[in-house]
Amino acid sequence: MVMKISDNEKLLSVQDLKVYFRSEDEVARAVDGVSFDVRREETVCLVGESGCGKTVTALSIMGLVPIPPGEIADGRVLFRDQNLLDFNDTEMQQFRGNQIAMVFQEPQTSLNPVFTIGDQIGEAISTHEDIPESEITRRSEQLLKDVGIASPAERLGDYPHQLSGGQRQRAMIAMALACSPDLIIADEPTTALDVTVQAQILRLLDSIQKLRSMSVLYITHDLGVVSKIADRVCVMYAGIIAEQGNRQEIFKNPKHPYTQALLASLPNREKRGQRLYSIPGTVPNPAYKPSGCPFHPRCQHAIQTCAERYPGMCDYGDGHHARCPVLFDGGKDTWCK
Amino acid sequence: MNEINSRNSTILQVEDLKKYFPIRRGFFQRVTSWVRAVEKVSFIIKGGKTLGLVGESGCGKTTVARLILKLLEADGGKIIFAGQDITDLSEAEMKPLRKEIQIIFQDPYGSLNPRMTIGQAIAEGLKAAGIDNRSETQQRLEKLLKMVGMSPAGIDRFPHEFSGGQRQRIGIARALSVEPSLIICDEPVSALDVSIQAQIINLLKDLQEQLNLSYLFISHDLNVVGYLCDRVAVMYKGHIMEYSPADELFDNPVHPYTHLLLSAIPDSERSDISDMNTLGDEPANTLNPPAGCSFQDRCPISEDRCAQSEINFEKVGEDHLVRCWKTAKHGSYQFFS
Numbered sequence: 001m002v003m004k005i006s007d008n009e010k011l012l013s014v015q016d017l018k019v020y021f022r023s024e025d026e027v028a029r030a031v032d033g034v035s036f037d038v039r040r041e042e043t044v045c046l047v048g049e050s051g052c053g054k055t056v057t058a059l060s061i062m063g064l065v066p067i068p069p070g071e072i073a074d075g076r077v078l079f080r081d082q083n084l085l086d087f088n089d090t091e092m093q094q095f096r097g098n099q100i101a102m103v104f105q106e107p108q109t110s111l112n113p114v115f116t117i118g119d120q121i122g123e124a125i126s127t128h129e130d131i132p133e134s135e136i137t138r139r140s141e142q143l144l145k146d147v148g149i150a151s152p153a154e155r156l157g158d159y160p161h162q163l164s165g166g167q168r169q170r171a172m173i174a175m176a177l178a179c180s181p182d183l184i185i186a187d188e189p190t191t192a193l194d195v196t197v198q199a200q201i202l203r204l205l206d207s208i209q210k211l212r213s214m215s216v217l218y219i220t221h222d223l224g225v226v227s228k229i230a231d232r233v234c235v236m237y238a239g240i241i242a243e244q245g246n247r248q249e250i251f252k253n254p255k256h257p258y259t260q261a262l263l264a265s266l267p268n269r270e271k272r273g274q275r276l277y278s279i280p281g282t283v284p285n286p287a288y289k290p291s292g293c294p295f296h297p298r299c300q301h302a303i304q305t306c307a308e309r310y311p312g313m314c315d316y317g318d319g320h321h322a323r324c325p326v327l328f329d330g331g332k333d334t335w336c337k
Numbered sequence: 338m339n340e341i342n343s344r345n346s347t348i349l350q351v352e353d354l355k356k357y358f359p360i361r362r363g364f365f366q367r368v369t370s371w372v373r374a375v376e377k378v379s380f381i382i383k384g385g386k387t388l389g390l391v392g393e394s395g396c397g398k399t400t401v402a403r404l405i406l407k408l409l410e411a412d413g414g415k416i417i418f419a420g421q422d423i424t425d426l427s428e429a430e431m432k433p434l435r436k437e438i439q440i441i442f443q444d445p446y447g448s449l450n451p452r453m454t455i456g457q458a459i460a461e462g463l464k465a466a467g468i469d470n471r472s473e474t475q476q477r478l479e480k481l482l483k484m485v486g487m488s489p490a491g492i493d494r495f496p497h498e499f500s501g502g503q504r505q506r507i508g509i510a511r512a513l514s515v516e517p518s519l520i521i522c523d524e525p526v527s528a529l530d531v532s533i534q535a536q537i538i539n540l541l542k543d544l545q546e547q548l549n550l551s552y553l554f555i556s557h558d559l560n561v562v563g564y565l566c567d568r569v570a571v572m573y574k575g576h577i578m579e580y581s582p583a584d585e586l587f588d589n590p591v592h593p594y595t596h597l598l599l600s601a602i603p604d605s606e607r608s609d610i611s612d613m614n615t616l617g618d619e620p621a622n623t624l625n626p627p628a629g630c631s632f633q634d635r636c637p638i639s640e641d642r643c644a645q646s647e648i649n650f651e652k653v654g655e656d657h658l659v660r661c662w663k664t665a666k667h668g669s670y671q672f673f674s
């Protein structure tokens with residue numbers, strides 16, 4: 001048998017991460033005890049509404065949370081058993097782009113308008129590797145080709161505004177791939193794109209991931225996209241992970257009231273004529289979260305205890321966990337404190 | 338208003354609507370070419386019904402909306418509102434009709450004046466409609482806010498004090514203030530989170546039932562369109578490609594472009610990314626389009642004839658029109674298996 005690193009090997013392990021933002025008189029607990037793993041060659045989706053802490057989670061993995069006002073209050077981010085939170089700036093700089101790369105939502109704003117695409121991909125390479133100019137150009141061209149951009153040699157000399165939205169996002173992905181990272185964090189990479197272009201980009205990411213045996217941490221608010229690409233899903237709400245599990249489990253057998261409510265509120269053709277379920281109220285302000293379970297004021301299953309005690313993670317087996325003891329009949333008291 | 342909008346009567350009819358925008362170049366700003374934003378767009382909206390207008394960005398959806406509102410002058414074609422041809426009406430002649438057609442915008446942040454309280458913002462419409470009695474205005478404001486599910490206590494607050502969903506409700510209240518019979522909804526839920534999106538969609542449906550409103554619902558989200566609309570017009574590069582009752586469109590799509598759009602919907606029904614079709618690149622711009630069918634460069638079944646003559650609407654079923662000679666003749670074609 002070929003020696004293969006076990007499929008279950010954890011590449012990234014986020015453990016009890018807490019990221020707070022302090023202002024004069026408030027503490028916004030943007031990420032409040034988040035734990036999840038990304039294994040090799042796996043696609044994990046962090047899904048949630050705006051303000052639930054998914055982007056802050058990604059930024060803290062990359063060491064990009066501005067400190068202050070930000071503060072990593074607790075937790076560990078283990079990448080191949082090294083705690084990234086212990087790295088200093090220089091170490092992190094060596095690490096970023098090289099082992100973990102990030103693709104952002106808006107290629108228009110995250111590409112520099114005054115440099116050509118070639119300059120920007122070249123910069124990503126030369127930051128991490130000491131190789132001659134001609135080799136950089138050759139590699140950049142190959143990268144553009146890999147992400148499906150036609151006539152890559154000419155596109156290298158183009159400025160971002162000369163490319164269409166989809167091509168810009170392809171160029172961003174090429175930049176992220178420049179140093180063959182093991183993990184790509186994609187933060188809403190298709191949100192600004194048309195559905196047809198979105199389908200192209202999702203397919204591209206999928207094929208590159210398979211080809212290069214990468215892992216992808218994909219951040220989105222779009223459950224439709226999640227249902228297409230995820231191996232595992234983490235549903236976030238108000239800074240915590242409400243539920244995580246395999247894609248099939250989350251969509252077919254959701255165990256947290258928030259996940260259930262989200263799925264019920266998605267409009268589609270089959271629900272025509274029926275009223276959509278709508279979650280009452282709004283997402284809480286991260287500085288003034290409700291006591292107990294942060295979802296209890298909007299939850300239709302809430303009981304008295306939900307407002308008083310913090311819910312623990314309930315284990316449904318096979319990596320499926322939901323932070324809701326009310327719907328859990330495992331028999332054990334799973335409330336915290 | 339409701340006399341106009343009795344059920345099954347035609348509230349709005351658009352015939353061969355056309356709008357070209359000039360491209361000016363050089364010192365004398367001479368017109369060097371034209372962007373054919375809207376070309377021969379025709380459809381009908383019945384009283385109390387919803388027509389969905391779908392298509393990728395840049396296909397001319399919003400231009401159609403602005404033409405109907407007469408914020409732009411059409412270069413050809415007719416707009417018939419409640420039996421009256423309004424295409425060539427002057428500003429003064431249009432004024433009494435203005436209140437009949439209202440619009441809700443995509444971005445509730447950008448469409449409210451930050452220096453006006455929401456009471457002032459909504460009252461502006463009332464004033465324009467001739468209501469300036471103070472107590473009556475106050476009464477109407479409270480009623481409107483209640484109608485869109487908001488507390489009248491917010492009347493003196495400013496837009497920044499509200500969440501995105503609440504701002505969209507304010508936008509709807511403002512549109513309703515003059516008792517219109519047709520509301521153009523330009524991507525009203527695209528910027529909202531899933532749970533808020535469901536609230537707004539339910540609100541739009543409730544209001545339609547209570548007030549017998551007609552909607553022109555502009556969207557790129559086919560899941561929302563499939564849920565909400567009675568009829569759908571699929572637009573591509575300024576042309577309507579397919580026009581049919583919503584159920585018929587989703588069950589028996591005929592035009593290759595409709596097939597492309599439907600297969601790109603990320604929904605949880607089809608579970609694999611390889612099901613998503615990724616035909617061709619993004620649409621090229623509408624500058625100097627080729628002769629014949631505007632979809633020919635991305636179409637999997639195009640032939641010489643498609644590039645030769647103009648393609649006309651053909652009837653393929655009860656109320657089902659398609660701008661494609663090939664599929665109209667041979668029936669639906671299995672494009673993507």
